Amino acid sequence: MSARHYVAFSDVSVTFGHGEGAVRALDRVSLGFGRGSFVCVVGPSGCGKTTLLNVLAGFQAPSDGRVSVAGSEVHGTGPDRGVVFQQAALFPWLTVAGNAAFGPMVRGVGRRARAERAEHWLRIVGLWEFRDRYPYELSGGMQQRLALARALANDPAILLMDEPFGALDALTRERMQEELQSVWRASFMTVLFITHGVEEAVFLGTDVVVMSPRPGRIIERLASPFAHEAGARGSRKVKSDPAFVALREQVLGLILEGPETAGQ
Numbered sequence: 579m580s581a582r583h584y585v586a587f588s589d590v591s592v593t594f595g596h597g598e599g600a601v602r603a604l605d606r607v608s609l610g611f612g613r614g615s616f617v618c619v620v621g622p623s624g625c626g627k628t629t630l631l632n633v634l635a636g637f638q639a640p641s642d643g644r645v646s647v648a649g650s651e652v653h654g655t656g657p658d659r660g661v662v663f664q665q666a667a668l669f670p671w672l673t674v675a676g677n678a679a680f681g682p683m684v685r686g687v688g689r690r691a692r693a694e695r696a697e698h699w700l701r702i703v704g705l706w707e708f709r710d711r712y713p714y715e716l717s718g719g720m721q722q723r724l725a726l727a728r729a730l731a732n733d734p735a736i737l738l739m740d741e742p743f744g745a746l747d748a749l750t751r752e753r754m755q756e757e758l759q760s761v762w763r764a765s766f767m768t769v770l771f772i773t774h775g776v777e778e779a780v781f782l783g784t785d786v787v788v789m790s791p792r793p794g795r796i797i798e799r800l801a802s803p804f805a806h807e808a809g810a811r812g813s814r815k816v817k818s819d820p821a822f823v824a825l826r827e828q829v830l831g832l833i834l835e836g837p838e839t840a841g842q
């Protein structure tokens with residue numbers, strides 16, 4: 579995978595443990611994508627999705643291969659890459675506003691400027707009126723919106739999300755998908771989004787990457803046109819469109835049966 583891609587995984591392998599008990603979480607994974615892509619990674623539990631995200635986030639060094647962003651090899655974490663986890667992992671001792679302003683504060687952004695940035699994102703995710711509350715006073719969906727605002731307040735070039743909506747009820751999840759999509763569409767952000775929801779991947783992604791386990795590999799990469807369409811048409815309309823259903827079933831087939839038998 580050449581460095582001309584904005585994000586490039588080149589022959590990345592990650593092995594946990596040694597000898598008999600070693601687990602090949604990623605096996606020579608190569609994947610490149612351009613700035614502004616919304617890449618959704620799907621696959622069954624244990625296929626290496628989180629490991630893939632952790633390598634780009636800089637939490638996990640590859641055992642082999644390299645990952646680069648804009649031509650520079652990734653070594654450790656950085657404010658250019660924001661992360662949102664399945665559980666919001668908020669700071670319980672800080673208010674909603676304090677959580678949203680945390681990243682800019684750590685990076686030395688002045689009080690006025692970071693308050694403005696926090697306000698901007700809290701308004702967008704619909705939490706401004708809750709700015710003086712604490713995380714435990716928020717519902718799961720609100721906590722996840724705050725985690726998103728906190729990540730976005732750092733103005734990351736790349737947003738990494740690991741099953742961020744997995745714990746939410748169906749209705750909240752749908753609304754979060756729409757919100758995330760409109761934030762992405764209005765920005766130049768590149769997104770790597772991990773999910774085991776096939777419908778979610780096909781709906782949100784410009785690219786859908788399908789992984790299989792033991793060892794963790796990419797078995798297929800498909801382009802999806804729907805990320806650009808949903809704003810105009812509404813998500814229910816898109817998700818019931820025959821073209822959408824066909825792509826969703828194709829991806830599901832790949833996950834259930836592998837690349838050889840899908841579509842037969």
Ligand SMILES: Nc1ncnc2c1ncn2[C@@H]1O[C@H](COP(=O)(O)OP(=O)(O)O)[C@@H](O)[C@H]1O
Nearest residue numbers: 594595601603622623624625626627628629630
């Ligand atoms: N820190 C670790 N130590 C040992 N094994 C791990 C570790 N992290 C992940 N694994 C193993 O690597 C494989 C891939 O895990 P993971 O990337 O979490 O998959 P996914 O997110 O797709 O469920 C699994 O078999 C998992 O048990």
Ligand SMILES: [Mg+2]
Nearest residue numbers: 627628629740
């Ligand atoms: Mg995972």
